[in-house]
Amino acid sequence: MSISPPSESSPRMAPSRLALRPIRPEDEATLLAIFASTREEERRMLGWPDAAWDAFVRQQFSFQHTQYQSAYAHPSFLLVLCDGEVAGRLYLDRAPRETRVVDIALLPAWRRQGIGRLLMESLAVESDGNGIPLTLHVERNNPILGYYERLGFQVEADKDVYLYLRRPSALGELPALQAFEPCVGTDFLLQRPGGEAAVPLRLADVAIRQRPGTHSGSLTFTGPDFGRPAHDTYVLVHPQLGRFPLFLGPVMGGAAGELLYQAVITRTVPSPEEDP
Structure with a gap:
């Protein structure tokens, strides 16, 4: 430096x-x-x-x-x-x-x-x-x-x-996909930019796919339409997982008066000998 x-x-x-x-x-x-x-x-x-x-x-x-x-x-x-x-x-x-x-x-x-x-x-x-x-x-x-x-x-x-x-970031890192599995059926708060009121999202499903060198999967939430149709990075808060960023957006489906929101996550798994 x-x-x-x-x-x-x-x-x-x-x-x-x-x-x-x-x-x-x-x-x-x-x-x-x-x-x-x-x-x-x-x-x-x-x-x-x-x-x-x-x-x-x-x-x-x-x-x-x-x-x-x-x-x-x-x-x-x-x-x-x-x-x-x-x-x-x-x-x-x-x-x-x-x-x-x-x-x-x-x-x-x-x-x-x-x-x-x-x-x-x-x-x-x-x-x-x-x-x-x-x-x-x-x-x-x-x-x-x-x-x-x-x-x-x-x-x-x-x-x-x-x-x-x-x-370390004050926001905290995105938890591992496996950490979300015990939280299915619980509520997260999505914090919107500009000080708008937080939106409750319920975690409906966690899908995990493991391949050599990568862990990938998706998180599916249900919640109200909060007027931001595009995928974007939001801050989510959960009592067990803390406060972390997540890139998500609406997908097709959902019960009456609700939307489905999905986040797709892919992570490279470092080899044991990998050095910082």
Whole structure:
């Protein structure tokens, strides 16, 4: 992680001044400049001639860029813009079960201005809204570790030089399909956006299909028509299962005055030796 720890006196950037956009092939020179700026301390220590250092940094950037492009299944690689000017990069992997913060790197002119803090806090708010936890790796001696801990990250694995951190979502993760089976016939509350009154849904059926490498199935609820016909992600609350996000919508059928709502869930089953 190439981000300086926030200073208590660092001014917060106004959200309207910051923007994100996906990286493009024509951004390679800009991305190289961002990468090179994170190696300046190393450059001063080594004292190499400019030509030798430039060749080395280009090689290292090419290796890292190629590795990042191929290593993540759900990449969201973004340039950070402030007032339209490039301030740095934000690399994420938005997997179904986690959002991995791959890298944040800011150009020297934009460091210690609260940009990194604003990006991380925005990701935390997003995580609390969609129920997907944040994860990242950080060097164990990096002074930013204390900030991550204050933001809610917890050490999940010790990897010698690096620590693997995870920040659970305040919303909670979607329970396993099997956890819903004892709840058939009980009521859930669907919380609607905008402060509208919650809608009671009764869990009518749980169907589970297990295949090698995946668990899939569906949840079927009955409840009133609450005027949102499209499938969408809602927050559901249950006394035993807690508060969690669920993508569901109406399907054909239902008794008079009621609708059927269905959620289809597919989860990859990690192998026992899979490492975070």
